[in-house]
Amino acid sequence: MPSQKSILRLISFFAGFVWLAMLGSSYLYRFGLLHYATSDTYLFASKSLLLLFIVTIYFFYRFNIGRQESLNIIDLLWNVFVTGLIATVVSLASTLLLTVLKDQEHGRNPYFLDTLYQINVGLIITFLIATFMVWKRFILYQKSKWLVRTWNTFEYGLLGSAILFFIDFKIFTGIGLVISGLLAVLGIILSANLKWVAYLNYKQKWKSILLIILIALYIGYFYTILSNYGQDHGYTPIYSVLDVITVNELYFFAMIYSIFSVLVILFNLPTSSVFEQKLIEVINFQKLSQSRNSGQSEGQIFDILLESSVSVAVANAAWLDIMDAEGVCTKTLFFKLDERAKNDILKSIETKKKRGIQSQVPGRGSKENRFTAEVKHDIHKSIFIVPLFIQDQQIASMALLKDVKDGFSKEMIEIIRTFINQASISIENYRLMVEAIVNERYKEELKIAKRVQDSLIPKMLHTNEDLEISAFSKAAAEVGGDYFDTYKMADQRLALIVGDVSGKGTSAAFHMSQMKGVFQSLVQMNLSAREFIIKANNALSGSLDRTSFITATYINIDSKKKRIEFSRAGHCPSLYYSAKEKKVRYLEDNGLGLGILRDSQFNDFVDVNEIEYSSGDILFLYTDGITEAKNSKNEEFGYDRLKLFLEKHVFYSAEYIKDEVLKTLHEFCECSNLGDDVTALIVKVK
Secondary structure, eight states: OOOHHHHHHHHHHHHHHHHHHHHHHHHHHHHHHHTTOOOHHHHHHHHHHHHHHHHHHHHHHHHHTTTOSSOOHHHHHHHHHHHHHHHHHHHHHHHHHHHHTTTSTGGGOHHHHHHHHHHHHHHHHHHHHHHHHHHHHHHTTTOOHHHHHHHHHHHHHHHHHGGGGGSOTTTSHHHHHHHHHHHHHHHHHHTTOOGGGGGOOHHHHHHHHHHHHHHHHHHHHHHHHHHHTTGGGTOOOSSOGGGSHHHHHHHHHHHHHHHHHHHHHHHHHHHHHHHHHHHHHHHHHHHHHHHTTTTOOHHHHHHHHHHHHHHHHTOSEEEEEEEOTTSOEEEEEEESOOHHHHHHHHHHTSSSOEEEOOOSSTTSOSTTTSEEEEOOSSSOOEEEEEEEEETTEEEEEEEEEESSTTOOOHHHHHHHHHHHHHHHHHHHHHHHHHHHHHHHHHHHHHHHHHHHHHHHSOSSOOOOTTEEEEEEEEOSSSSOOEEEEEEEOTTSEEEEEEEEESSOHHHHHHHHHHHHHHHHHHGGGOOOHHHHHHHHHHHHHTTSOTTOOEEEEEEEEETTTTEEEEEEEBOOOEEEEETTTTEEEEEOOOOOOBTTBOSGGGGGGOOEEEEEOOTTOEEEEEOHHHHTOBOTTOOBOHHHHHHHHHHHTTTSOHHHHHHHHHHHHHHHHTSSOOSSOEEEEEEEEO
16 A cells, blocks of 8 residues: 555646646647637646646645644644745746746747746645645534534535636526525635634734735735736736635635634633643643552652642742651752751741741641742742642642742642642652552562461371370461471480470561571480470570570370470470379479570479379470460459369360360450460370
């Protein structure tokens, strides 16, 4: 498919060919007149070629102007002006040439005069059609169904009326006048469509007035040229282009629309500045509105606010103080001002009478933080100060200065306050978005920490043929500080540990991972319970922060000797059921949490105890999340309830006891979240 440029080149070439053919046919007809052998065939051919030329130029500009996607009004007017300028220069040159050769034989040569006339006809028709197509774009700028139909009727009527050029107007004068009148009425109706004028700014309107006036002068000049061409030389064209209704209507329509356009633009000039100011306000408000969704930072929003407020208020200078959470100014943005001038202005208004501006939000004051006042300054004469709030916190304060007294009207203040409110919303949304991003990142980090911690909790528990072991650990948040583990040593001994890190959350989980590393390292050294606790304290003292400590219970079960050795480092006392005695009791001994004392003094607080076990005995290790779990009455589950629970379940398996203790805790607390990390490790002797 050929491109638009290719089509335009083809049409241009064809138009040039038609014009040359039109000139040739006029020569032939003139030759017949001079030799008294007039042939109507050549006249008909010349008229036909004239109409074909008009149609060709029409299609050229229809492709060139009519199909442009964007409508740049000034550019279109400039193109018409340049076309008219070229036609005018050529026409003036031909007129000057006729004047110079007026008394010479060449100046009276009919073929020479026909050539100049056809040159003028071609250029003038090109200019008229170019103007017609530009006016069409303007009229259909905001089209409606009725407007399109009216325009199509007018356009096709212009093209169709050209047929009357072949008819003797002496007979059909009445029909010609009726058609011309109808087309003129349609042209006047269409000329009232000037909606494009409202979208020009003040400067563009003045440019448009100048260009349209020049275009109108071209139209008048060209009409005069074609009406009186060659009269001073006794020359009569073979036909008058003005006999073509289409050409006459093009003249009329082009001139009428030019006059209407100039008048409407002139009437709109007084309101142009107001309209532009309102447009600026809308654009600036849109900038502030979009800033909250475009990811712009607080600094960028403050920049937009200051720029927009200065533009709307037509302020001569301004500043914007940005404050921290304590209300201290941390940064100041200036517009045509500096810190020294700012301080001078603030001092000058301390003793001035201030007109307070009441806030729309109760409790935010008036004179103290928002007011207008006179300024005693060489340049600036009035000031308007307004704060920015997010909820009840002032985050900024903006001051606008003008070089006239009472420079801030009520309407202007309301507009600026609207900007302030929008900026406050944008900044609050930005902060909420940042907070949401941080929270989301924190949640993601917690998920990773939870996966890591889950990998630290043993999935399988070491045991032997004499023991049944079951355990659980449930964190109050995503991660927790409870820990349990088992390790089977080579000499039929089994090591168990239950620990609880002070605090909750990620820091507790981190220290829990340290505890696991210490356990996995020391337990392989085949240490006694006392040695294990002492070495664990030494290892953790260098890595735990000063505010953290770990409680733990370490147990060695010797299956060969049927003996349990245990040591408690500040942890909850273990619960023990003796099948022989048929009694449940707590194994209480002394001990400090790991990391509380970080020197050799810790060794004095390490106690080790031993008990012998038999079939049916139960060892219940747990963390304080169980005993300190609270119900709706703020009552703790406590040691007594835990002891009573085990007394009721001594004949059940370790796995069953594990499930039941969780169920009992949830029933007691009447909720799914127990409020603290809970861990239990149950050992039952077979």
